[in-house]
Amino acid sequence: MTSPAADSTRSVSLREIASVYFWIGVSSFGGGLISWVHREVVERRQWLRDQEFLSGLALSQILPGPTMVNMALYLGIQLRGPIGAIAGWASLVLPPSVAIIAIYLVYLQFHGVGVVHFALDGVAATAVGLNIATGIRVAQRTKNAPALVIAAGVFLAVAVLHWPMLWVVAGAAPISLAVAWRRTAHG
Numbered sequence: 001m002t003s004p005a006a007d008s009t010r011s012v013s014l015r016e017i018a019s020v021y022f023w024i025g026v027s028s029f030g031g032g033l034i035s036w037v038h039r040e041v042v043e044r045r046q047w048l049r050d051q052e053f054l055s056g057l058a059l060s061q062i063l064p065g066p067t068m069v070n071m072a073l074y075l076g077i078q079l080r081g082p083i084g085a086i087a088g089w090a091s092l093v094l095p096p097s098v099a100i101i102a103i104y105l106v107y108l109q110f111h112g113v114g115v116v117h118f119a120l121d122g123v124a125a126t127a128v129g130l131n132i133a134t135g136i137r138v139a140q141r142t143k144n145a146p147a148l149v150i151a152a153g154v155f156l157a158v159a160v161l162h163w164p165m166l167w168v169v170a171g172a173a174p175i176s177l178a179v180a181w182r183r184t185a186h187g
Helices: 014-027 033-044 050-062 067-080 082-110 114-141 145-160 165-186
Strands: none
Touching: 014 033, 014 067, 014 082, 033 050, 033 067, 033 114, 050 067, 050 114, 067 082, 114 145, 145 165
């Protein structure tokens, strides 16, 4: 399956890839990046379809390393090959790294102030909310009922029943693969 960018005559520039990841990297705090990337890449710019995005996200989560760095590499490769991967990675990682060092130096001066901890808690809660909102939006648009059932089962097992993530993934992965294989073979 090709991406919308590959389907059109317009190619995505390295500057566009770098710009998206730069602004996501420097303006997001406490997580929630996947929501921002989804909004920019799927909803706003339509560089990938939902299914391509979710496939890249799944791959990014199971590979070693930070999920968002892996996602920047995935997107870059999808849109522009290895040079696109480098543009996405560098724009996501380097500017925020400089910013976080500066922020940490300021934090060292004010870490004893109570309001700082309240602000950090608020940022973390916002990140959780963004991730939930993205999940709901994707679920509303998907036509893949088995995938929704599997996702709901994983959520129930991990978030509600507190089962170990490793065992849940080990159980859900073969089921997901079988469903995807059956859908591909018979679809």
